[in-house]
Amino acid sequence: MLRKVPALLLALLLATGLAWAQAEEPPPTEPADTGEAAETAEEAVVMEEVAEIELSALSAAVGDGMISPGGIVVSDWPNDAGDALLISFEPGSEIGNDNFAGYAIYRRTQGEEELVLVGTMETDEGTSFIDGYDPDFIVEPGVQYEYQVAAVYLSGSEVASDLVTAQVTAEGQLFHTGKVRVLVGCVLFLGLILFYFHAAQRGVEMYLRPIAGIEAIDEAIGRATEMGKPILYVPGLGAISDVATIASITILGRVAKKVAEYGTPLLVPNRDPIVYTIVEETVKQAYMEAGRPDAFDKDSVFFLTQSQFAFVAGVNGIMMREKPATNFYLGLFWAESLILAETGSLSGAIQIAGTDAVTQLPFFITTCDYTLIGEELYAASAYLGREPKQLGSIKGQDACKGIIMAVITLGLLLALTDIITGTETLDWLKNVITMPIVD
Amino acid sequence: MNIWEKMLNVDRRWIFLLIGIACVVPFFNPLGLPILPSAEVMGIYDHIEGLGPDNAIIVSFDFEPGTAAENQPMSVAALRHAFARNIPVYVTSYWPLGQAMAAMAISELTDESLEDYFKYVEWEDWASIRDQGIVDRAGIEEAWTAEGNTLPENARGWVFEGRDIAFLGYLPYFHLVILGMTSSIASQFPTDVSGTPLEEMPIYQDHKSLRDIDLAVTSAGGSACVSWITYGREKIGLPIAFGVTAVMATDYYIFIQSGQIVGQMGGLRGAAEYEVLLKENGYNKGYGKAFIGMDVQNIAHLLIIFLVVLGNIAFFAGGFHKKTKLKGRR
């Protein structure tokens, strides 16, 4: 049953996706490209000057035969906090006129006297305008506004429409329809993670593929025991809030237990004071579990320094003096990874590294004997720690990866079909997935 | 100890000396090899080239001094391009130390002892022009020169504080600041760094929120640049351009291919490419630091490759590969 859950959810996803692809109306296209800075400053000057003049006088000043813009329709802009209105209108005789410079949009709250210029539009910006994006002239939800649109000419004269009471007032929506896909993504992810948490807690057996690095860890401990030399374990330079540090401490617990059983000396230098206290607890606990609490050496876990390069210098000194047989670098590392691994490789130690810092991985791979790559580190800790919720979380993430893989495979197949048959099935799939750029 | 072993165990300070020499000598013997701009950098250049005094961009200094050698030339190049085209610029910073890097970049571009600098006109100095109600770029410059100011010989143009640039600086939790700026820039930055209210500035009058911004150029030493995508681009569709250190650059090709950014300058090479574009198109008479640096880089790269090859020969010829092996290893 458990295995089928991801498949079921996938089917659900595709089905719903299909449903929207069919049902969804095309989102309202923004009339003017609001990203483009609208008005040229020059025109803005003209218009602001004009705004100061009495409007009725203005209208009168324009010659006869000029038809003003009209047919103003005010509609609520969807998916907002009730702070925007869409004003669309029909053009008048300004179209085709060489002196036409743009439109000016005026607004007033019903019951007030003064009209305010809330925006200007250039000639190529069409005949609709979103009011409310200008933080100086915000639109309040539920307030009744009146609008007037004027065509502005290069001379500065304006031909204004009648004052129209907005057909609607701005209203905030309770759900953003443009975010349906994100919602489905979040719900699926949340659902799968919680599902596997729950399953793990009920004690459902969960398969996790063997991770080769874990074998190497045991082997490397054995090697150090044979040689009678210490083991160096660096739990990274990260803080306790970093996932890699948490994973590393879990693995350290397991390593320390083995070490305690074999009686091999262990060295754990630390950089973060908080991590240090937790690491010390973990190692002590491991010796206890191995039944040899007396063998725990208080000086084996120690705090070096917080400074990045001084820490490295300290660890390098230990490597050269103590000549450990095995070095573990598991956790979060930055630029210092290289310096550590180089020194270790020269001292002839076997080195096992693991980090989720992608930029440091190439250096570990080329200098160490074994490297846990990115997520392998998390998985290894879940594998070793056997804590149900950690396992469940890995499983849940895998299920999500499975969905992603399925969709990419489907896309690949559709793309091939398109090449062979000349259809456009991939576009259909893209339509199901693609989210609008603008929220 | 055979010869290979001796070679591998050579004091590393000799190698330090080698790389030091490889990075100093070329300064005195430049190779002067050409650099061809890549599509990734041209994407940014063309985008800015398509803008003018009516548009506005953000140049964000999202790095700290540690990576300044790579990041600073990128930001300077983008700023120079904007100044030369009279595109208004908001300057921000993701990190506290980045604000000072921004200050250094601005003073570098307005340094009167350098060729092709921009003459900086302070906010107070052109107050009389603002009082006349002149707000368009050409009008300001006209009125300014009419007041008897002439552009010095070495200078390329004027930079009017408050019209061509607004230095906003650093705020903590900058990802939230980006979100806040999507509705109003002044709500996040009521004043610029020297305390001038943003609302009085002509740049703000025309560009009040990120919706009125045509590009954000973020130059970052870490993952700070991704915040611009997550909180700016995905919220209101703000176009983004990346300038990132070489260490991060390979990770961000995914954002170019997905169309989430218009382009990327990767490391010193990316900055050098932008400098080449600026020079070729007459925005600068010479190259900047990055181009010269890439020339030096030639020899250093060859040296590193040589060292890798030599090291591997010594390793295998010396039989070291047989000594340590784990079963679990790939």
Add this chain to the structure above:
Amino acid sequence: MKRSIPLAIVMVGGILFMIQYFIPHQHSQTLFDYYTQWAPIVGAFALVLGVGSLYRLHSHKIKRKAKNWQYSYAVLVPLFLIPIFALIMPESLGGGIMQNMGGDRVTQGVFDFAYLNVQVPIQATMFSLLAFYIASAAFRAFRAKSALASILLIAAVIVMLGQVPIGELIGKWFPKIGLWILRYPNLGAKRAIALGVGFGMLATQLKIIFGVERNWLGGAGK
């Protein structure tokens, strides 16, 4: 009080704002505005933690006369002097903050001086040390020990040659292949890693929101 209320705050805050994203309504927007207004203020005080622990660490060192204790003064003196000069001292006595932004406003106070001539060179030089280490590691540690390590090194060499102009002199194809590697196989690999890490991060966020992961609470007052 000590653990359950913080856990509850995390849970309520997390779920509330997760849902908030999908609700454009004005009340939801107001809630969000409060958050964007408040978070930087709360966050600014977090600096106290850094200053406090640094002060404690180094004042202890000085008190105990621990190894290299003299250097602790090099931490503590600028830590307190710089804010004093930047915020309290008048400009005539070297006070003031970052005035060198353009034009004639170049009043170098102590604050600017310390930043430009101590902070910038030290931080930049520290990182540049790595150029030396990378050269040394190139010779002594980067090994083609396996097929996978070999492919890594070969790709690295091609990309390195492709980036510098001299690569084109050596072989016309280097820059082209280098760019191709960056744009396609590299992109494929990085996208997979980004997706994996993205899921890992989202899962960790969920674990913290739902109180499964509690390490962040730290040790105090269990």
Add this chain to the structure above:
Amino acid sequence: MTETIGLWVAALFTIGIYSFLYKENPLYRLAEHLVIGVSLGYNIAITYTNVIQPKLLDPISSGEQGAWLLLVPAILGLLYITRFFPGVGWLSRYPMAFLMGAGMGVGFPLSMKAQVLRQLEASLIPLYETGMAWDVVIGNVVMVLGTLAALIYFFFSKPHKGLFFGTGSKIGIWVIMIGFGATFGFTVMGRISLLIGRIQFLLGDWLHIIE
């Protein structure tokens, strides 16, 4: 005058740190400690002038409407200080909880969109369209298959055996290695760039023997 002194101080520290390459020494140690103190001192000053003053003190002192509400985050922030008093140290968890909880809630859907769904969207590309260069076509195939294969490598719930999972994960690790190779090459460039930057400072800004 101050500028010249500054240059010499900066040069002294630059050389002091490079001296570490030869041997650890007091000048290096001094530089290392100074940088910690200076950067934190800098942060304090900037945080005060850019945040505390304009966003908290100014609105409250000028009596802006509703400004008293800002006392809530201020008090919450002040709770951080309790960390240093053993008995009430747990109170410092409150501001942390506020920032973590809300921050993660805000980030969750946005990350889901930008880092997961957008990337999924971008991997659905037509492999071939008329007029595409052959290297682009091969590239597209490599990219999509590479993403898929690398995802298989990081898939832990199935044994890596058989055609899909076995071969897939093998291809996956190869693609990952090529990606790491690219990172490696770029990182080398980055590190050397930083060194070049410092040499430009030493030889140019300081000694003026290069341009």
